[in-house]
Amino acid sequence: MSSKYITTTIPYVNADPHIGFALEILQADLLARHYRLMGHDVFFNTGVDEHGQKILQKAEEKGEDVQKYVDHYAAEFKKLKEALNLSNDAFVRTTDKNHIEAAQEIWKRCVAKGDIYKKKYKGLYCVGDEAFLKEKDLVDGKCPNHPTMDPIEIEEENYFFRLSNYQGVLLEYLENEKSITPDWRRKEAIDFVQNGLEDFSISREKKRLSWGVPVPGDSEQVMYVWFDALTNYISTLGWPDGEKFKKYWEKGETLQIAGKDQIRFQSIIWQAMLMSADIKTTDSIFYHGFINSGGQKMSKSIGNVISPYELVEKYGTEATRYLLLRHVHPVDDSDITWEKLDEWYTAHLVNGIGNLTARITKLAETHLESPIDRPEAIGFPKEYTDAIESFKFNEAFDYVWSLVGALDKRITDEEPFKVVKTDLEKGRVLITEYMQELYAIGRLLYSILPETNKIIKKTVLENKKPENLFGRI
RNA sequence: CGCGGGAUGGAGGAGUGGUACCUCGGGAGGCUCAUAACCUCCAGACACCGGUUCGAAUCCGGUUCCCGCAACCA
Numbered sequence: 001m002s003s004k005y006i007t008t009t010i011p012y013v014n015a016d017p018h019i020g021f022a023l024e025i026l027q028a029d030l031l032a033r034h035y036r037l038m039g040h041d042v043f044f045n046t047g048v049d050e051h052g053q054k055i056l057q058k059a060e061e062k063g064e065d066v067q068k069y070v071d072h073y074a075a076e077f078k079k080l081k082e083a084l085n086l087s088n089d090a091f092v093r094t095t096d097k098n099h100i101e102a103a104q105e106i107w108k109r110c111v112a113k114g115d116i117y118k119k120k121y122k123g124l125y126c127v128g129d130e131a132f133l134k135e136k137d138l139v140d141g142k143c144p145n146h147p148t149m150d151p152i153e154i155e156e157e158n159y160f161f162r163l164s165n166y167q168g169v170l171l172e173y174l175e176n177e178k179s180i181t182p183d184w185r186r187k188e189a190i191d192f193v194q195n196g197l198e199d200f201s202i203s204r205e206k207k208r209l210s211w212g213v214p215v216p217g218d219s220e221q222v223m224y225v226w227f228d229a230l231t232n233y234i235s236t237l238g239w240p241d242g243e244k245f246k247k248y249w250e251k252g253e254t255l256q257i258a259g260k261d262q263i264r265f266q267s268i269i270w271q272a273m274l275m276s277a278d279i280k281t282t283d284s285i286f287y288h289g290f291i292n293s294g295g296q297k298m299s300k301s302i303g304n305v306i307s308p309y310e311l312v313e314k315y316g317t318e319a320t321r322y323l324l325l326r327h328v329h330p331v332d333d334s335d336i337t338w339e340k341l342d343e344w345y346t347a348h349l350v351n352g353i354g355n356l357t358a359r360i361t362k363l364a365e366t367h368l369e370s371p372i373d374r375p376e377a378i379g380f381p382k383e384y385t386d387a388i389e390s391f392k393f394n395e396a397f398d399y400v401w402s403l404v405g406a407l408d409k410r411i412t413d414e415e416p417f418k419v420v421k422t423d424l425e426k427g428r429v430l431i432t433e434y435m436q437e438l439y440a441i442g443r444l445l446y447s448i449l450p451e452t453n454k455i456i457k458k459t460v461l462e463n464k465k466p467e468n469l470f471g472r473i
Numbered sequence: 474c475g476c477g478g479g480a481u482g483g484a485g486g487a488g489u490g491g492u493a494c495c496u497c498g499g500g501a502g503g504c505u506c507a508u509a510a511c512c513u514c515c516a517g518a519c520a521c522c523g524g525u526u527c528g529a530a531u532c533c534g535g536u537u538c539c540c541g542c543a544a545c546c547a
Contacts, residue, residue: 012547014547049547163544184477184478188541191476191477191542192476192543192544198544200545202545225547226545226546226547230547260541261546264545265546265547269544327485329485329486332478332486333541335485340485340497343484343497343498344497347497350510351508354508355507355510355511356510357507358507358510359506359511360506360507362506362507363506363507394486395487398496401496408510409512409513411511412503412506412513415504415505415506417506417507418505418506431506468508469508471508
């Protein structure tokens with residue numbers, strides 16, 4: 001049995017769970033469930049990124065202890081597991097002891113490789129943003145976000161990572177078509193690397209930012225968040241030790257899911273870090289698109305934010321999975337509004353699979369004397385598995401729903417409800433066949449709608465019409 | 474002229490040389506087993522201009538318009 005590692009990125013906990021992350025984790029969950037079903041030994045990771053200046057700042061704004069603040073948010077993100085019925089095997093927190101140790105270990109290995117060095121960095125610093133500004137970003141010599149403040153010149157000594165060493169090998173890595181999906185993003189990445197890579201600062205002075213992983217051997221510096229955060233993908237497996245790391249990362253096939261804005265971090269910086277530490281690079285990374293609402297980016301000030309919890313509250317867990325996985329485009333940006341969500345919910349869930357199930361199971365309950373035999377397990381159609389494995393989640397749904405439509409049509413054409421009145425036996429044969437087909441459709445829902453899968457199988461095998469699968473709203 | 478992606482019926486998607494497809498929505502009919510569900514039929518589109526070709530949504534050139542990226546944003 002081959003092993004497979006699947007991970008999401010880990011969201012930064014300075015805000016409540018965003019619908020875009022819900023999309024990401026659902027995609028990962030679908031893949032994890034699918035590959036388990038196909039007989040792979042899967043390890044599915046997710047977690048939270050808890051270090052950094054913005055988090056410290058937020059906690060201070062609220063007058064909370066930072067650790068308390070991140071504990072609170074970690075719990076908020078953990079709740080997604082139940083809300084979305086996720087099957088993740090791990091939930092890593094970057095404040096976990098073993099994670100911190102792993103981050104320090106990878107740092108040491110990069111140092112040993114000669115890829116980390118100390119350099120004075122001088123730049124214009126905006127106190128409002130608490131970040132360095134670039135000359136070309138300045139508007140009339142001021143920070144574009146804080147035009148009333150004068151940027152101040154700050155000199156700081158930081159550690160830098162020799163990303164520039166990795167241009168050649170990164171290009172080789174990116175030549176592999178599996179390294180990035182969709183392919184045009186891979187080309188973007190190649191283009192980016194070809195234009196030349198600059199070394200990055202990977203630490204901050206502790207006196208300016210204390211909330212981070214201490215740099216090994218230098219008490220004055222802490223790691224800049226992303227260096228520590230990226231390590232989560234292997235710290236969660238117990239790296240540098242651990243059977244899990246060997247099994248799932250080294251010997252297994254690794255797959256990361258991330259948002260389209262993550263290419264530089266996931267496919268370039270993280271891969272260079274792995275190369276530097278002599279660790280296997282990620283086999284493939286899938287980048288999803290963003291979700292907008294009403295033609296605009298979701299934002300609190302516009303008031304168009306749709307949260308994952310709101311979706312679950314209105315439509316339920318199964319329907320939320322359905323809506324995000326089928327109606328949000330896997331790689332392009334999509335737009336959702338409550339109107340569209342209602343439409344999709346009613347058209348395919350209520351009127352589609354829900355009604356079909358009620359239709360058939362009512363006929364069966366009324367006319368069959370006993371439950372049908374459990375249908376033999378058959379292989380999954382290639383069209384369906386290919387769609388999922390090539391990240392075309394929406395097409396996998398289209399396939400299942402084409403079967404729903406075909407079965408509805410068949411019932412209308414064959415009129416079993418009339419047949420039973422004139423030839424009961426013949427009618428029973430038809431109804432039995434519908435039950436078998438319904439069961440087959442239910443089986444296909446295993447990875448995408450796990451609860452619906454269970455209910456349909458159960459109802460068919462017990463010959464008992466269930467409560468409505470999806471109620472009207 | 475920085476790099477790249479894209480413009481398909483009212484909406485969202487598929488379609489890389491051979492009568493333009495799917496879902497939703499709209500209109501008309503049918504059916505009555507079902508959650509006023511389901512089935513059938515109808516209307517409606519390849520941004521614009523030119524070229525290649527027997528034939529182009531699909532290839533080439535140009536125009537207009539959108540959208541990413543352009544490195545510490547974690």
